[in-house]
Amino acid sequence: MEAELSGAVWRKASLSSDNGGDCVEVAVVDAPAAPGAGHKAGLGSLYVLRDSKNPDGPKLFFTRSEWDAFVGGVKLGEFDG
Known part of the structure; x- marks a missing residue:
C-alpha cells in the first residue's frame, strides 16, 4: 500500500533542523490514492502526517x-x- 504514497511530496518544518532534523512531515495527496485513508477516501485531498x-x-x-x-x-x- 505504501506505493500509492511514493509520489507524495513530503514537507518538513524549516525549524526542524534546530532539533536534529527529527520532526513530523506533511504531504497533500488525493484521497482515493491514499492507503490508510479508510472512511476518508473520496473526500477530496487529504493532509497526511x-x-x-x-x-x-x-x-x-x-x-x-x-x-x-x-x-x-x-x-x-x-x-x-
Missing part, C-alpha cells in the same frame, strides 16, 4: 477542515503542555 524518523510507520490522515482546525489549535497554543 508522518514521523520523519519513521517514514514507513503509521500515518495520520486529515480532511481539509480537520487540518485547518488542527493548525488553528497549534497557532492558539491549545496543545502546549
Whole structure:
C-alpha cells in the first residue's frame, strides 16, 4: 500500500533542523490514492502526517477542515503542555 504514497511530496518544518532534523512531515495527496485513508477516501485531498524518523510507520490522515482546525489549535497554543 505504501506505493500509492511514493509520489507524495513530503514537507518538513524549516525549524526542524534546530532539533536534529527529527520532526513530523506533511504531504497533500488525493484521497482515493491514499492507503490508510479508510472512511476518508473520496473526500477530496487529504493532509497526511508522518514521523520523519519513521517514514514507513503509521500515518495520520486529515480532511481539509480537520487540518485547518488542527493548525488553528497549534497557532492558539491549545496543545502546549
